[in-house]
Amino acid sequence: MPVAGPSRRNRRDASEDGIEEAMPTQGTDDVVNDDEEEQSRRGAKVKKEKSKGSRKTAQAVEAEDNDDDDADADPLADFGDQPIDRAQAQKIHGFSQDWDMMRKTKHVQMYGLVKDAATAFAEFAEPDPASKLLIEMDTLMRDLMDTETEMLYHNKILHDLHQQIVRGEEISNIADRYDDEIRTKVAEYKKGTSRQKYGKSDQYASYKQAVFEVENPGVGMPPMADLIPREDGDESDDDDDDVQVGGVTQDYKCPLTLTILVExxxxxxxxxxxxxxxxxxxxxxxxxxxxxxxxxxxxxxxxxxxxxxxxxxxxxxxxxxxxxxxxxxxxxxxxxx
The missing domain is CATH 3.30.40 (Herpes Virus-1)
Structure with a gap:
């Protein structure tokens, strides 16, 4: 099972609270059903494991529903300080695959949930509360993207270590090496500006488009540069062509009937x-x-x-x-x- 890097747990503390605060107690029964609440709780649990300094497997995160103590196990510690042989390399490959599976089957589901909740808030809530809620949902969306990025780092680093071992390279102290590479990657990512982290994300663009459509029917979404203000470290708006590309006004009418699409x-x-x-x-x-x-x-x-x-x-x-x-x-x- 995959091993979490040293920054997994603290993230969950903030994101779990963020999910609870972002979900109002009234008027959202049609948005968040029981299954989605379970996904939200389990997604928050994954994020909480993100930053408390221990290496965790995806299965350990799952096991926390039954026994939090068992989740403190460090599977990479079993390899010790000795060089890893090819038989052990298969376990490393399994850890990498588990990170990818957890990301695809559990974490990515959260994007749709957050987008649906945000569009409901935009449509039904009063202006002032909606503004506060939408800010919270936007923050939650970014937190989800941060967590997915770190999951991708775990997957890639474990995959690369597996490939190096298969090629015959000698790797000792694999647990320390893995932690060091995760820390380096996450630190580099955190230094990025909001545009650098989110401006070119299809998931984030889809989220912003959905909310904008509700608030501004029939109007094309402006460039992402207007939605993600420039920060120190960003290129000028004129040079950043990718972020300047605006959204497209979604047409929900059938070209044959000229009425709203049905099935x-x-x-x-x-x-x-x-x-x-x-x-x-x-x-x-x-x-x-x-x-x-x-x-x-x-x-x-x-x-x-x-x-x-x-x-x-x-x-x-x-x-x-x-x-x-x-x-x-x-x-x-x-x-x-």
Whole structure:
């Protein structure tokens, strides 16, 4: 199982409290269900192990649900100070894989939970509380990204050590060497500015886009440079082209019906999406391959190119609900003479 670096536990203390504070006690039953609360608790437990100076395995983090004392074991200590042979190298490889599995199966799930909670806060909370809650959720999102980055470091360093042993290189005191490399990597990462750590992250851009859409319907998200202020150590805004790229206004309308997407299917050929019933009728009547009906697209598509898009379906459903709410608010505001 993978071994946690010396900075894992303190992170969890802050993030676990952050999760509890960020989740309000009222109005979020439709956002955080029992399964998601369990994921939140276990995700926070992973983060808490991030920074208290002991090396932990992913399985040890899991074991804490039953016995916290057992989680203090240090599996790399079993290797001692002697050179590692190839048979032992397989265990190192297993530790690396466990870090990657824990990141993919548990930690990454938290991104969707935080994004859903933040968009709900933006949509339903009063302006002042929403602002405070959204600041907390943004901080939590960044904490999750920090934790994932450290998980990637554990995975890569263990993988590299395994490869060196397989190549016949002699490695002694592997536990100390592993800890030293983790400390160095984490220290370098922490020195980075907010733009350097988050500005080019697809996960963070997706989060910011989702919240911005709720707060500013029909408006394209500004460049990330406007959302992540420049700090000492950043290049000037004019030079940082990657951060200057703005968001795209999401269109949730089917190009055939011109209404909000229903059970959207997305083309693997061109990436455009359509309501399931309308695109099946469009292609089915003609048969074979047909030109994509999206404006300006010249790709040809067939029914075999289409696949369900659950994430887009959820977004389209939320967009339809917000549109209905805006129409209702507009109707209530009209004065009937």
């Amino acid at each position: 959207p299917l997305t083309s693997k050929t061109c990436g455009h999406s359509y309501s399931a019933a309308s695109i099946r009728e469009y292609i089915g009547v003609r048969g074979g391959r047909q030109q994509c009906p999206a404006a300006g697209c010249h790709k040809s598509i067939s029914l075999g190119d289409l696949e369900p898009n659950k994430e887009l379906a959820k977004k389209a459903k939320d967009a339809a609900r917000r549109e209905r709410m805006r129409e209702e608010d507009s109707d209530e505001g009209e004065v009937i003479e």
